[in-house]
Amino acid sequence: MIMDLIQVLIYAGIGIVTGFFSGMFGIGGGSVRVPLLALTGMPLINSFATNMFAIPFSSITGAYVQRKNIKWDVAKLFTIGGVSGIIVATYLVGIVSSKILAATFFFAAILTIFGLYLNKISPKIYDKIRPKPLNLFSSAFLGNLIIGLRGGSGGTLFPPILRAMHIKMHHAIATSLFAGIFSSLFALSIYLFRGDIIFLPAFIVAVTGILGSFIGSKLSIQTESKWLKLSLSIIVFILACTMIYREFF
Numbered sequence: 555m556i557m558d559l560i561q562v563l564i565y566a567g568i569g570i571v572t573g574f575f576s577g578m579f580g581i582g583g584g585s586v587r588v589p590l591l592a593l594t595g596m597p598l599i600n601s602f603a604t605n606m607f608a609i610p611f612s613s614i615t616g617a618y619v620q621r622k623n624i625k626w627d628v629a630k631l632f633t634i635g636g637v638s639g640i641i642v643a644t645y646l647v648g649i650v651s652s653k654i655l656a657a658t659f660f661f662a663a664i665l666t667i668f669g670l671y672l673n674k675i676s677p678k679i680y681d682k683i684r685p686k687p688l689n690l691f692s693s694a695f696l697g698n699l700i701i702g703l704r705g706g707s708g709g710t711l712f713p714p715i716l717r718a719m720h721i722k723m724h725h726a727i728a729t730s731l732f733a734g735i736f737s738s739l740f741a742l743s744i745y746l747f748r749g750d751i752i753f754l755p756a757f758i759v760a761v762t763g764i765l766g767s768f769i770g771s772k773l774s775i776q777t778e779s780k781w782l783k784l785s786l787s788i789i790v791f792i793l794a795c796t797m798i799y800r801e802f803f
Contacts, residue, residue: 562758564594569608569759573766576609577616578774579786580727581709581734583609584701585659585793587759596752602647603750608760609738612767613709616731619771623728625721631687632729635694636712636737643702644741655703656801662700662711663794667787669714685719693719698737709734710790723779731771 557565568590572583584605591601617624673680683689697711712730717723745751774782 557754565755565758566762569762570766573612573763574770576612577767577770579782580713580730583612585710585790599750600752603745604752604756604759606738606742606745607751607756608763610735611760612763613731613734613738615764615767616771617728617735619768620728620731620775623724624732625725625729628685628690628721629729629732631690632694633733633736635691636698636733637740639695639698640702640737640741643699644744646703650703653801656798658700658703660794660798663790666711666714666790669718670783670787672718683719685721689719702741723782727774
């Protein structure tokens with residue numbers, strides 16, 4: 555694939571911006587990266603695959619920068635559940651209709667906001683939820699199943715899921731980044747096997763994403779939890795509304 559300078563700069567810009575979101579909020583970045591890649595004219599299935607190629611680079615960078623905040627006792631089962639969910643979701647991509655996926659993504663966005671502010675929305679429910687083994691595995695599985703159907707790694711839901719289980723926001727972000735590494739690698743192997751990756755733009759997005767993730771992670775550590783929660787809620791809700799509008803209107 556031959557690209558001109560403008561195309562290279564566009565993919566580089568996508569990599570830096572989405573890498574920043576990944577490091578800042580502990581998300582894989584797919585909820586931002588996939589729509590942007592699709593806007594370049596890249597087919598949706600190739601956008602999914604390119605996104606999955608880029609996630610390990612930004613997630614490893616972010617997890618390393620924020621390694622002191624990773625909750626290792628939580629990460630193990632959460633990662634296993636996430637990997638299981640992403641494998642199922644990746645095989646189902648292309649089978650479920652785009653309208654159902656858009657509606658599912660919108661529902662996931664509402665769950666994201668609900669999870670981030672569960673302690674204020676419903677204190678009684680919040681008090682009952684704890685990071686028990688079954689809760690960690692099942693929530694990560696469902697989170698990756700929902701977001702994986704849209705070509706993501708589930709990272710959008712991971713921080714709010716962990717926050718709802720009494721994990722502090724900075725710990726939730728770091729742990730989400732760690733879990734996202736393994737989820738994306740398993741999904742990536744499936745996309746590689748199917749031949750869905752366009753390697754040159756994928757490489758550009760992935761490498762520039764490292765820089766964005768490093769900057770975002772450094773800033774995340776210095777930012778108050780309340781601003782991280784608010785910013786993530788706004789971003790996810792806007793993206794979800796955009797997808798609903800594109801599919802139904």
